[in-house]
Amino acid sequence: MSLSALAASCPTWAEFRFIDAREAAVDLVAVRTSKTFTRLFELRLLHLGDSVTVSEREIGGTLPACCPERHINPDGSFCTGLRAGEGITAETAPAWWDKLHAFALCQETAAETGFWPSEAQLSHGYAGEVELAAENAADQLGLRAIYREAVAFDTGLIASGLNKIDAKTGKLRNGRSACVCGRTDRRGRILLRRDCHRVGLGCPIALEHQRRVMVARYWRGLRGQVICCGTMRECPLRETSDGAGSATAAQGKTT
Template sequence: MSLDALARCCPTWAEFRSIHVREAEIDAVAVRSSKAFTRVFQLRAVSFGDEIRVSERSIGSSLPACCPERHINPDGSFCIGLRAGEGITDETAPAWWKKLHAFALWQETAAETGFWPSEAQLSHGEAGEIELAAERAADHLGLQSAYREAVAFGTGPIASSLAKINDKSRLLRNGRSACICGRTDRHGRSLLRRECHRTGRGCPVVLEHWRRIKVNEYWRGLRGQACCGTMRECPLKAGG
């Protein structure tokens, strides 16, 4: 069982108590870089099939009941990392604990500053998978900094290239032209725009376009969800 794997490598900063085969209580106190301690997080870990979901034992008691910008889902469960709770084994359990520790630290930062740490940002929902794929594609092309600029600020060469996407096909216009991202084939020849996104690595421009579509879909799916008011910038606040 995944919970058993977590219990076997519980770190010193947490206390793990099994309630029954599919549920456990966790008391966690993360340690800041200054060696100061965070608050005590009283958590509940539940096994759903092959996935572990973690939340506050009393949802909304010390953290918002829901805050996408703080990676707390509408059901109160935490998003501590993309697919972090899936298929936990003795080999992957230590990584889960590290992610939970980082999540606790980031919650303190968010509470104190109203911002989620930029180095811990990843798009919500399906957009997160696309963002990681785009990062890999951009890194292969030496465009990682340009891609991060497009995501974080909406500026730079990748962001400006989004204007060349066809709204109907959702691919770059002028498919017989060399791709904007500069990808070449194994002979060093420039790939055409209509070919680049089919390489298996993906075109970072096209992927960024899809990421933005999925981000918008995610927030539309939360329409009507109240903003918790703890973050300085939040689409739920803007829509309220």
Template sequence: MSSLNLLVSVASEFPVSHLDRVADRVTFQLAIAMASGEVVPFKIAASPGPAQHVIAREIEPKRLPAFCPERHINSDGSFCINWIQGDPRPVVDTESARAWWASLEDYLRLQVAASKLRRWPGPAWAHGHAAEYQRSAEAHARTLGEPLLSQVTHGSLTTRLDYRRGHNRIELRANGEVLNRINLPFRKLTNLQMPCPCPEGTKTKRPIGQCGQHAEVLAALIESLHRRKKAEDKYIADLRKKHIRCCGTLDRCPLK
């Protein structure tokens, strides 16, 4: 069964109406229920993408901007529901079809909130190829515990190149505090006596060099976050070269 047929087969389980299928395109209205009780209808078109992915977009850009990287709407108007490069989720059976509908609901719920708050309300999502590095960073952070994973997913950790003392290093910071650094080109932690950021290390101030394999994991996390930042910066720079400007729907945007 095709990916579109799978979506249609489970559509009745979701707040979908006015569903119509014409060739390789399905149009429908999806009612998004907010916590406030407000119900916001979206008119959506879905079409098949590569490798059994399904691409969704507004039939006409009325409630959403035609393009906004900060709101994860691609230049062709399609929605970045999942990170196709870093976390592929093709529609191959009824279970994945239900997951697609649920992801679309969550995505549009975030969009409604973004319009009201004028900021992206959910976890930080990477753009373009940066998604691959964010997924890698989250995997490393998960090994170090839920608190650090939460900081990664919400964009609370920052990296910067540090050229002091004649050495090239990448510095990891959280809320202005240095957690550790890796040296270049060896990509090893520069200070194994600093506390491990895992829950036990945070509680007991255990040096990261004495906390199992966490020194190697944190070094890999720092590198992944740094690569994510470089990929994000390049993504925005490429948009600027194309003279693409901010859509004006959010207060903070790198394209302003």
């Protein structure tokens, strides 16, 4: 059903062919903002369980076989967005195509510049859900831009508030003082730190801390499992050769 919904809403920049009830081939060439074409992407769609996965028909053919920074999973499937492939219906199929389109454009930018476009960035894995929760919580406080700043540049009120988090509990220290995010109750009183994270949408500072813990865990899980594809300028999987290696060496000298 999901594949039929995708077939029915296939846009002009893609060609959809059923292979069998659970598999389809898609050929895609999209127009970039510069009005030039992307490369041809020859894709395979697989409907497994309630979810449609998409990968290159020849994994590693045009794109890296795996690159977390480019949102290509270890099995070669694409991460086009949080739960993008789940439960696709006639209503949600056009959004799936939109995400695939954005993914193709981002791949071309990544291939040329070595960076994933930052506006399309969402934290890896389930950290993406926490990121959305934090963004919503920040938005309610009028801190949406400040939150994006914390994620992208590690500066601003939310980023500096992270210093006040107790790493053991994941909560802000000094629970009886006013929360740094400035959230107030209905009467306009600033919430206490010990309350802020468990009321309403939660405290964006506590959520941002949680997101960072999850992102770090995500990369730890991949280290040793996945080899860096070498196409990106900044990749946490590459730091064993220079970054972390030299840091350990420096530490070794002081002890």
